[in-house]
Amino acid sequence: MPDRASTDLRNWAGNIRFSPSSFEQPATLDEARAAVAAAPRVRVLGSGHSFNTIADTDAVMLSLTGIEPDVRISALDGTVTASGWLTYARLGAAVHRAGFALHNLASLPHISVAGSIATGTHGSGDANGNLATAVAAIEFIGPDGELRTVARGDEDFPGSVVHLGALGVVHTVTLDLLAGFEMRQYVYDGLTYEAVVDHFDELTSAAYSTSLFTAWGAEPAFQFWVKQRTADQSHPFPKANWYGAPLADGPRHPVPGVDPAACTVQQGQTGPWLERLAHFRPEFTPSAGDELQSEYLIDRADAPAAIEALAGIGRLLAPVTQISEIRTMAGDDLWLSPAYGRDTVGLHFTWVSDVEAVRPAMLAVETALAPFAARPHWGKLFSMPIGEVRSRYPRMGDFEKLRERVDPEGKFANHFSTAVVGGAAL
Ligand SMILES: Cc1cc2nc3c(=O)[nH]c(=O)nc-3n(C[C@H](O)[C@H](O)[C@H](O)COP(=O)(O)OP(=O)(O)OC[C@H]3O[C@@H](n4cnc5c(N)ncnc54)[C@H](O)[C@@H]3O)c2cc1C
Structure with a gap:
């Protein structure tokens, strides 16, 4: 997590120094809506675990972590609606306590739900879609500060879930749940x-x-x-x-030479999905x-x-x-x-x-x-020309039209997203 008190605001890896004109941490949804409406351009920082400039901005950087967390489980619908800024560790604990499960986790539970979904973050499993495929609905704060919900079945839905931060500020996400399971x-x-x-x-x-x-x-x-x-x-x-x-004759860490104490329990010990699906435990530094x-x-x-x-x-x-x-x-x-x-x-x-x-x-x-x-x-480093990256997405043109419609003035653009999906001329 970047040090928010410092002017030296960086991503988790420390290789990107963010350069916002201001860093704002609203304490309520209404304050967040007002901040978005007033900003010339705005970018949300999730948990800062991306390795490239996708979260950076030279305008307003917003963190929603000052807002009271919200987790609402609907056993009837089999869904959870939660603050997008929550980490999978916190959301997962609430879901597990209620007897449910998420279908998958990334290698670490330290990352925010909204930031992970925005970048198409994934875990593993032949039959498991990436984390964004659990999204049933997503609630954005639009450029005018108004709330807009896009739900599965809406025409805009398949374009709106993995959005690179370019379609608005995610306030809540609704995710599909499974019955709790052991692993x-x-x-x-x-x-x-x-x-x-x-x-x-x-x-x-x-x-x-x-x-x-x-x-x-x-x-x-x-x-x-x-x-x-x-x-x-x-x-x-x-x-x-x-x-x-x-x-293996003992617990392992994927990175040679690193203490496996940071890893989830191995050697066949049964435990809840929350304590097995990720490789790394929330209370330790993940990876190397x-x-x-x-x-x-x-x-x-x-x-x-x-x-x-x-x-x-x-x-x-x-x-x-x-x-x-x-x-x-x-x-x-x-x-x-x-x-x-x-x-x-x-x-x-x-x-x-x-x-x-x-x-x-x-x-x-x-x-x-x-x-x-x-x-x-x-959310990771690459050096391929952006044109080549764009050509690998058959619906890229449709996404650009969607972005233009929901954010015509490019309020949510930064250099990264403008290069990939158009937006404000920066
Ligand atoms: C140690 C480590 C292990 C990792 N393991 C995996 C893995 O197993 N699988 C995998 O796929 N990836 C993995 N990643 C990459 C990581 O999942 C992504 O970078 C992910 O985007 C991180 O989420 P974040 O909240 O930190 O996003 P950030 O880096 O903070 O932001 C990413 C993007 O989301 C946007 N965003 C964040 N919150 C909001 C919001 N509320 N509204 C609108 N936009 C928002 C930001 O503006 C930005 O564009 C790993 C990263 C690290 C550091």
Whole structure:
């Protein structure tokens, strides 16, 4: 979380220094509406976990965290309506207490719900859409300070959920709930590259959510994380090994050398979804802490070939890669979702925190993945030309029209969103 009291306002990774003309933290919804109406341009800061300039602005930066949190669960509708600025950790705890579950979490629960949805943030699981696919309705403060709700079934809905912060200030989101469930998590060490490429579908479909971790190099080996719903009797017992890769003999952290105390419980101990779906526990620093990240989302049909292409540059990647993660997600119909229209595989890189050292590796990854029409994660670092990124979204033109209609003067534009989806001439 950036230090809001300081004028040196930065993102979580510290690689972006925000440069707003003012930082405002309204204490009520009415104050937030008034602030939006009065501002020439405005951008909301969520929990600041994006690695690029998507949250930055040279105008008014707004944080909604001063507003009293609101969580309303409707057992009848199977939904929760909550303040968008809440983190998944806080929202998840309330949902769990009420006996319900969210369908998925990202690797960390520290991130805000609205910020995550805005960027198409995802967890893993062949049948699990990204986090935005749980949205049933989203309530925006519009450029005039008026509230506007877009709900599933509305014409504007598929364009409005993953919005890069360009369609307004999200006040509340309504998310679909599942009945609460228990899970157990297993980790396997040392899965070979051949096993991953030859048996990719079998591995990723082995449980509700799976992840493959590797640090690349000349002969990449993979750690295989399996998050199983306890009631799922298709795999009632853990396999002793996967293609020779044994069950880990203790808890693991995905980043080599980091204390696994920061990770959710493994070794098959049953526990609630909230304490298994994410990799990292809310009370600890997630991931390596000192890092940069990139991620590229491809059609899952291309996954074995894309992994092969990355293995081909494995020696170049290893010195700047702390860890890479491969995850799956179901395709969706949300216009700017990186999983739009195709079942998707995410190829993620936790880099060392040295932009200059990382740049050539990022470029090499983008070149290696060029044949696969990769879509970069909206909240992470990439160097592909924006025109190329735009061309990967068939509904980009429709999104621009929607943005023009709901925000004709570009009040919610910043440099990042203007480059991608048009808006104010900045
Ligand atoms: C350690 C770490 C691990 C990560 N793991 C994952 C992962 O597992 N999967 C994954 O997909 N991503 C992951 N990410 C990336 C992260 O999920 C995204 O960057 C996400 O957008 C972060 O949410 P945030 O609230 O911090 O957003 P911010 O970075 O604060 O903002 C992102 C965008 O959302 C907009 N926004 C935020 N709140 C609002 C609002 N109320 N109204 C309107 N617009 C708003 C901002 O203006 C900005 O455009 C990870 C990041 C880190 C640092």
